[in-house]
Amino acid sequence: MVNIRDLDPSASPLDYYGAELRRLREDAGLRQGQLGDIIFCTASLIGQIETARKVPTRDFSERVDAALGTDGVFSRLVGLVLRSQLPVWFQAYVEMEARAAYISAFQAQLVYGLLQTEEYARAVLGVRTEGDLDTKVAARMERQRILDRENPPLMWVVLSEAVLHQEIGGREVMRKQLDHLLALQGREWVQVQILPFEAGAHAGVMGSFNLLRFDDDPDLVYTEDFVQGHMTANPQALREGSLRYDHLQAAALSVQDSAVRIARVMEERYGDHPAPDGRALA
DSSP states (O other): OOOGGGOOTTSOHHHHHHHHHHHHHHHTTOOHHHHHHHHTSOHHHHHHHHTTSSOOOHHHHHHHHHHHTOTTHHHHHHHHHHHHTSOHHHHHHHHHHHHOSEEEEEESSSOOGGGOOHHHHHHHHTSSOOSOHHHHHHHHHHHGGGGGSSSOOEEEEEEEHHHHHSOOSOHHHHHHHHHHHHHGGGOTTEEEEEEOGGGOSOTTTTOOEEEEEOSSSOOEEEEEOSSOEEEEOOHHHHHHHHHHHHHHHHHSOOHHHHHHHHHHHHHHHHOOOOOTTSOOOO
């Protein structure tokens, strides 16, 4: 068992979180079991988090803040903790994604991470994963909090129609995922277009990529292979990425027609559902 007194708070965000939890709990004169009773969890869980053997969730952090009167300390820390659980090579991208003013994404096989439901993300991340799957899913959900900010990034996503048909996690998971994509139509800063099968060969046949644009920093283009991601501000790469994205948008269905296509796939493959305007699909 890890000796909590040997933990170095500067070793990682997780260690710092654990050390602060122990310090503030003891300052409040509470034993682990007493705090557990207040926030409806076990003393063992609190001990694991205090010894950096378990990653806290956002819900746990909010309950601790309320119980200890810590003015949101742990709710703020948990974002840093969850981000630190991402692959090292991906952390830099997530930091830039959170700062972007405009995000353009093309996905050929999967729903873009910021638009995934928790169940869909779990199915994707569970294919080949090392470590705690719950933590990886929580980290992906944490990324999506940028969409709920007072000033969220403008986001335009083009999805290959194949994304709608690739059954990830089963029929119910896919139904909920496609329903979520339709629900996003109500957010004016999120636009989704479907690149239909009938488009044939297109500018994204070489794979998925994202473009990040900033108010005060150089724009970036991001690509991934099966090992890791690659982010660059190279002007030629940006020019090529922008041109390809423009062609993809031009070949894709309109936002309105894309919603109809998503709803049709929901009905035909994953269950009976109405069209976006409430009318039954033929």
